[in-house]
Amino acid sequence: MASEKTPKVAKAPGPRKVAKRPPRKQKKSIKVLSKDVNYSLCIPTTLLKHCKNLEQATYAVYQIAKAAVMFNVGEIVVLDLNDTEQKSGHKKLSESMLIASLLQYFVTPPYLVNIVFKSQYRTYFREAAKLPRLPSLPYMRYLHEDEGRYREGLAIRMTKPGAQGKKSKEFKQTKYVNIGKDQVLELKSQLVPTNVRVTVDTVERKVVSPEEAYGDYVGAKASYGYHVRIAKSFGSIFLESSYADGYSQALWINCDDYYYNEEKKQKLLPYVDKIVRPEASSQSFSNVLLVYGKWKDVQHSFEQSKQQFEGCEGAHQFFDGQLGLPGGPEGCTAIQDACMVSLSVVTRL
Structure with a gap:
């Protein structure tokens, strides 16, 4: 005599999982x-x-x-x-x-x-x-109205002319600026501190403010x-x-x-x-x-x-x-x- 199998009863579906929503963002305005x-x-x-x-x-x-x-x-x-902290002298x-x-x-x-x-x-x-x-x-821009006349440079040292064999005295100010050309730029009527980065007008040969050059x-x-x-x-x-x-x-x-x-x-x-x-x-x-x-x-x-x-x-x-x-x-x-x-x-x- 064949044995009778008990039919399987399907399980009732459990509660549906709802994805958690991200918190609602609180927003505000600020005044400048x-x-x-x-x-x-x-x-x-x-x-x-x-x-x-x-x-x-x-x-x-x-x-x-x-x-x-x-x-x-x-x-x-x-x-x-x-x-x-970084060790001194390192x-x-x-x-x-x-x-x-x-x-x-x-x-x-x-x-x-x-x-x-x-x-x-x-x-x-x-x-x-x-x-x-x-x-x-x-300073990477080349504007047609100024024809690239403004350039970045570094004021370099000049020495006071003296007798041969004597140690020349270094000036703290200079009129020479290295602008990346074959020759340094000599300012027309200005003296600037040495080792300072400046913006120069290569046409007028003078130091100008960055605002004047670049707005x-x-x-x-x-x-x-x-x-x-x-x-x-x-x-x-x-x-x-x-x-x-x-x-x-x-x-x-x-x-x-x-x-x-x-x-x-x-x-x-x-x-x-x-x-x-x-x-x-x-x-x-x-x-x-x-x-x-x-x-x-x-x-x-x-x-x-x-x-x-x-x-x-x-x-x-x-x-x-x-x-x-x-x-x-x-x-x-x-x-x-x-x-x-x-x-x-x-x-x-």
Whole structure:
């Protein structure tokens, strides 16, 4: 007799899993005091954390320099997050000095590199020399109206003529400027300090301001392309601004953070979705600072210099909000990529 099999009973479907929605972004607007805005970038030394060699480090810094020049950034601040200080007399460049030196290299004309940078550090630029020059730099442009009359140069020493056999006396001022030509340029009626980079009018043979030569394409402190400085602490970011009026607003851009808690940070820093510019400006420029990196690193840097800011509860009190980046999960953008993307976003708000 054949055995009877018990029919299988299908299980009732369980509750359907619903994908968790990302938290709704809290948004706000910020007001600036002028129609025109200067942007400063604050880059942490963690930029080099994912770089395995000098070639990768150079290219990461190159991308930041390219974005800064393209969007006419006036200042780049390198935030040193290393707790251990570099030993004095050590010839190896620290991470902050390497980033700052590469940034400065990319806005230096090729014919001035060997006299601007010390010979023992030129080996750090071997990969940078292989990359294209930044075409957006003001002195790279050739305008038909001025026929390329403005040129970057370095004031070089002159000696006082004296009797033969006697040691000549060096002048602290000079009228000779190296502009990368076969012959140095002799200024018509000016004396300038030696070893100083200047902008010259090659037709009138005189030193002119970068503003006269390049208009608005000048960085902080009349620098060429952008001004570079190193911040050793969180406090020096804000207290040592290259602008006399400091920063009118500061925004944080989350990047290089794969464990970002968006819901938690939104309560401290809402997203900025609009920058309100006045119809009538009370000042010529507003200076907006963009700070990049992980919030954990920003907060840690604040804790290291917390004694400078009595009564402050955290780093969030220094920021007007955070700037969201389009595409991809929040925080999963490399610092060098975040610079280009964030500048394209913020200039259109």
